[in-house]
Amino acid sequence: MKTIVVGVDGSGGAKDALRWACQEAMLYGDTKVVAVSTWFAPVPVMSPWLPNVDLPIDLTEPTEKGLADTVAAVVGDEFASVRVEQRVIHGAPGPVLIAEAVHSDLVVVGSRGLGGFKGLLLGSVSHQVVTHAACAVVVVPQAGPVVAAGGPRRIVVGVDGSANSIAALRWAAERAQVSGVTIRAVFAWRLPPVSPTPPEISGGLPPTNVVGHAAAVTLDDFLREAALPPDVNVEPINVEGTPAKVLVDEGAHAELLVLGARGHGGFTGLLLGSVATAVTRHAQCPVAVIPHR
Numbered sequence: 001m002k003t004i005v006v007g008v009d010g011s012g013g014a015k016d017a018l019r020w021a022c023q024e025a026m027l028y029g030d031t032k033v034v035a036v037s038t039w040f041a042p043v044p045v046m047s048p049w050l051p052n053v054d055l056p057i058d059l060t061e062p063t064e065k066g067l068a069d070t071v072a073a074v075v076g077d078e079f080a081s082v083r084v085e086q087r088v089i090h091g092a093p094g095p096v097l098i099a100e101a102v103h104s105d106l107v108v109v110g111s112r113g114l115g116g117f118k119g120l121l122l123g124s125v126s127h128q129v130v131t132h133a134a135c136a137v138v139v140v141p142q143a144g145p146v147v148a149a150g151g152p153r154r155i156v157v158g159v160d161g162s163a164n165s166i167a168a169l170r171w172a173a174e175r176a177q178v179s180g181v182t183i184r185a186v187f188a189w190r191l192p193p194v195s196p197t198p199p200e201i202s203g204g205l206p207p208t209n210v211v212g213h214a215a216a217v218t219l220d221d222f223l224r225e226a227a228l229p230p231d232v233n234v235e236p237i238n239v240e241g242t243p244a245k246v247l248v249d250e251g252a253h254a255e256l257l258v259l260g261a262r263g264h265g266g267f268t269g270l271l272l273g274s275v276a277t278a279v280t281r282h283a284q285c286p287v288a289v290i291p292h293r
Contacts (some may be wrong), residue, residue: 001028005104007125008035008096012228013110015074017140021108022079027179033084035069036100038093056094098203101133108138111280116178130280130289136171138256140286153181154235156254158247158275160187161222164260168290169226172258173234181255182233187219189238212244244278247265251283258288 018168039059215238251257
């Protein structure tokens with residue numbers, strides 16, 4: 001983890017994202033945090049001297065000041081040892097952060113910024129970055145930390161056996177090695193929504209305990225395929241329920257939730273799966289989404 005890019009727009013969510021990125025940089029050691037602010041003036045100003053001639057609007061200076069104020073407010077003495085680079089770029093925030101992701105190890109965004117509708121749970125910029133970034137993206141919620149001080153530290157990883165979920169496991173294992181936390185590998189399963197067939201009638205659905213045992217065996221197979229380092233503590237958990245709800249519930253007691261952008265379900269042409277979309281919208285803890293590429 002050498003470079004962490006953070007989208008900063010002066011919102012409370014962006015400050016939370018910058019704070020989380022600085023904490024992560026201290027965890028890894030020699031890691032640079034790049035705080036990126038953007039400006040974009042879609043409506044030009046007409047020249048008062050020449051009719052029908054538009055003057056370019058340059059908001060670089062006020063954007064630089066706003067970025068510097070945010071960095072100063074967040075970094076302070078607590079993160080004085082973190083190397084924070086400030087960068088102001090002309091352009092729309094989503095495409096700018098996606099471009100920055102090409103040369104970064106991690107992009108961090110707040111779940112909600114200044115723009116858009118306040119009722120939305122996930123901002124349009126955050127959704128764009130999670131969907132299209134070439135590197136891992138962490139979405140930091142505005143709810144703040146939910147894990148009690150002194151409580152068990154864990155990273156929850158959603159596992160379904162897809163190549164993307166195996167990549168998510170390996171990404172989480174690298175972080176667990178530097179932080180010493182436990183990985184809680186969660187495999188959610190559910191029976192079809194039909195009434196079970198009476199025992200005296202052949203066929204029908206197997207008993208729930210049989211399916212649960214098969215799920216545990218399947219999860220063990222997934223973990224063996226991931227071939228995680230032996231010094232990483234992994235707790236396999238198989239739970240009956242819909243994946244999105246199970247992961248959101250598990251995330252209520254985790255410091256980080258990690259999942260792949262695409263799993264086995266849904267349409268393979270989609271860049272972001274339905275589970276990843278739901279979890280990033282509703283999770284109480286930061287969510288790391290590992291790109292399907």
